[in-house]
Amino acid sequence: MRTQVGIIGAGPAGLVLARLLQREGIDAVILERRSRPYVEGRVRAGVLEHGTADLLEDLGVGARMRREGMVHRGIELRFAGAGHRIDLEGLTGRTITVYGQQEVVKDLIAARLADGLPLHFEAEVTGVDGTTVTYKHDGVEQRLECDVVAGCDGSHGVTAGALPAGAVRRHERVYPYAWLGILARAPAANEELVYAYHERGFALHSMRTPEIVRLYLQVPPGTDLAEWPDERIWDELRRRLGLPLVAGPVLERGVTPMRSVVVEPMRHDRLFLAGDAAHIVPPTGAKGLNLAVADVRVLAEALTAYFRDGDEKLMDAYSDTCLRRVWQVQRFSNWMTSMLHRHPGDDPFDHGLQVAELAYVTGSTAAATTLAENYVGLPR
Ligand code: APR
Numbered sequence: 001m002r003t004q005v006g007i008i009g010a011g012p013a014g015l016v017l018a019r020l021l022q023r024e025g026i027d028a029v030i031l032e033r034r035s036r037p038y039v040e041g042r043v044r045a046g047v048l049e050h051g052t053a054d055l056l057e058d059l060g061v062g063a064r065m066r067r068e069g070m071v072h073r074g075i076e077l078r079f080a081g082a083g084h085r086i087d088l089e090g091l092t093g094r095t096i097t098v099y100g101q102q103e104v105v106k107d108l109i110a111a112r113l114a115d116g117l118p119l120h121f122e123a124e125v126t127g128v129d130g131t132t133v134t135y136k137h138d139g140v141e142q143r144l145e146c147d148v149v150a151g152c153d154g155s156h157g158v159t160a161g162a163l164p165a166g167a168v169r170r171h172e173r174v175y176p177y178a179w180l181g182i183l184a185r186a187p188a189a190n191e192e193l194v195y196a197y198h199e200r201g202f203a204l205h206s207m208r209t210p211e212i213v214r215l216y217l218q219v220p221p222g223t224d225l226a227e228w229p230d231e232r233i234w235d236e237l238r239r240r241l242g243l244p245l246v247a248g249p250v251l252e253r254g255v256t257p258m259r260s261v262v263v264e265p266m267r268h269d270r271l272f273l274a275g276d277a278a279h280i281v282p283p284t285g286a287k288g289l290n291l292a293v294a295d296v297r298v299l300a301e302a303l304t305a306y307f308r309d310g311d312e313k314l315m316d317a318y319s320d321t322c323l324r325r326v327w328q329v330q331r332f333s334n335w336m337t338s339m340l341h342r343h344p345g346d347d348p349f350d351h352g353l354q355v356a357e358l359a360y361v362t363g364s365t366a367a368a369t370t371l372a373e374n375y376v377g378l379p380r
Pocket residue numbers: 008009010011012013014031032033034039044045101123124125126152153154155156157158274275276277287288289290292
């Protein structure tokens with residue numbers, strides 16, 4: 001098999017890239033290790049930046065998002081027993097859309113298959129050698145010859161490891177806490193997202209629909225879910241969030257470690273990394289999906305110039321262009337994470353500084369604007 005762009009991974013990065021290339025008449029084949037139900041059932045984040053939502057609409061995959069997604073005009077920060085609203089729209093003129101990443105992925109997969117374009121599930125890539133991609137499908141090893149390879153295979157993929165060791169640097173920071181997350185059939189306890197800093201640790205109230213909530217608690221890394229029966233989770237959430245949460249059946253639960261990773265540069269020769277394959281952000285700013293989409297917009301423009309005019313300038317600039325945004329988003333996600341979590345070993349002085357920071361961010365229009373403009377998404 002041969003194609004212009006071999007895309008490894010059918011997450012948001014790979015699927016949006018394929019859709020952008022389709023619009024430019026560039027051929028692509030997507031190879032995805034997992035099955036379609038697995039990919040569509042994976043619960044991930046749920047906040048779309050203003051520009052991400054607009055792009056999905058431009059790409060003709062935004063109809064259900066506009067219908068079922070919820071436009072939020074602000075978020076709330078809670079600390080010291082009180083809530084403080086950040087008026088995202090008033091401060092920036094922009095909003096966010098709350099719509100699950102898995103719904104975005106379903107819409108993109110449906111559109112690609114309806115257009116009859118190649119997307120192979122249960123096709124696990126086992127090696128990338130130059131522009132030859134080797135993968136296993138139905139137990140048979142196959143090869144895909146490409147002009148360019150896009151590594152959109154997430155944080156556990158193979159492409160980051162295919163970059164020659166001497167040519168890349170990997171920056172990593174592991175945070176001394178994790179998130180215990182649940183998805184539950186229960187009414188939202190607040191119309192907007194609530195990020196809470198509490199002496200017992202961080203908590204987050206988010207949602208997927210008005211009847212399905214997504215809730216998180218800061219817990220120690222390596223926490224065993226067996227120690228957290230539902231009752232305990234709901235009690236702890238109520239305590240930290242200070243919201244009258246009504247409990248309901250828990251549909252999904254998990255513990256996610258928190259880390260930041262940057263792979264630099266994001267390109268070697270004809271292999272381009274995008275999304276989680278190149279970087280991971282802690283989830284506090286809800287940036288993972290949005291950053292993946294920002295990468296592939298840059299990549300699609302570069303590949304368009306290359307395939308249309310043979311112009312390699314944008315391909316050569318790809319890594320630097322992306323990394324400028326990647327580091328801005330790392331900065332923001334790291335700042336939100338530090339501001340909102342309890343850090344093991346902190347003393348009352350640290351706690352005082354943290355509360356002062358939150359009071360400043362919610363009390364000063366200038367400070368609230370820095371949060372808001374990053375949260376809705378920095379301009380390209
Ligand atoms: N061969 C084929 N597919 C692979 C391989 C492989 N060897 N390794 C991984 N994959 C697939 C995974 O199964 C997954 O479906 O690549 C896909 C990567 O998708 P994501 O993990 O969703 O990564 P990305 O598209 O970069 O999106 C980033 O996802 O993890 C969240 O918070 C993150 O919101 C962010 C977004």
